[in-house]
Amino acid sequence: MSVFGPPTMDTRWCCKICKLGPITRLIDENYEGGCLSFIGQRQYESHARSISKKVWKNPWVGNQVGASPIQEWTALHVWLYLFRTKAPYNPAYEKGYDRMGCWLCPSSSLADFFQLEESHPDLAKKLNSRLLAYAEKMGLSLEWVKYGLWRYKRYPRVLQKLAEKKRNFSYSIPGGSNRASF
Numbered sequence: 001m002s003v004f005g006p007p008t009m010d011t012r013w014c015c016k017i018c019k020l021g022p023i024t025r026l027i028d029e030n031y032e033g034g035c036l037s038f039i040g041q042r043q044y045e046s047h048a049r050s051i052s053k054k055v056w057k058n059p060w061v062g063n064q065v066g067a068s069p070i071q072e073w074t075a076l077h078v079w080l081y082l083f084r085t086k087a088p089y090n091p092a093y094e095k096g097y098d099r100m101g102c103w104l105c106p107s108s109s110l111a112d113f114f115q116l117e118e119s120h121p122d123l124a125k126k127l128n129s130r131l132l133a134y135a136e137k138m139g140l141s142l143e144w145v146k147y148g149l150w151r152y153k154r155y156p157r158v159l160q161k162l163a164e165k166k167r168n169f170s171y172s173i174p175g176g177s178n179r180a181s182f
Contacts, residue, residue: 005138006131009106010153018102020060027063034063041068044075045099046107095119103127106151113148 007014027035043050054071058064070078075098082089090100096115101108103116104127117124131145144150152159 006134006150007104007106008153009151012106014102014104016060020058024061024063027061031063034065036065036067039066039068040070042073042075042078043071092119110148 004011004013041049041052043052049071052068052071054069055065055067058066073081081087090097092100096119097112099108099112103120103123113124113127116127128145131150132142134140135142135144135150149155149159155163
């Protein structure tokens with residue numbers, strides 16, 4: 001975070017550094033001709049996933065072909081399959097999470113960050129402490145952290161419109177192009 005700032009929905013540098021780079025190296029070192037990876041993504045998880053094909057090549061992992069056999073499944077399909085086959089699943093689902101991903105992913109909902117405070121208070125404290133330190137360094141308000149505004153490089157229109165209605169505090173996106181007042 002000290003070099004690039006926190007990852008945002010628009011600039012998820014963390015994925016390239018923490019996931020895609022290492023997986024590319026692992027595939028290069030172990031699978032001379034590349035590999036086929038089965039990925040449990042579903043079209044209902046995001047707009048980007050809704051337009052993704054069932055089989056694709058990731059431009060960041062050139063030695064991998066990705067396939068998503070459950071691309072068209074709903075969450076209900078997944079749970080019915082798991083219960084029918086008695087397959088193991090991540091116990092974090094029993095703690096209230098509805099998706100699995102990186103614990104500090106900016107694409108997570110605010111509800112996931114509240115859930116993190118309950119299920120993993122040490123991780124939540126670590127994240128908030130780093131975000132607050134970054135906010136102070138950049139001259140950003142506490143609300144920038146509290147309301148999850150750190151997750152955006154460019155604020156969605158709904159947040160920009162809310163900023164026009166409120167005038168309690170002011171913030172700007174570090175390195176970003178829009179400024180808003182609350």
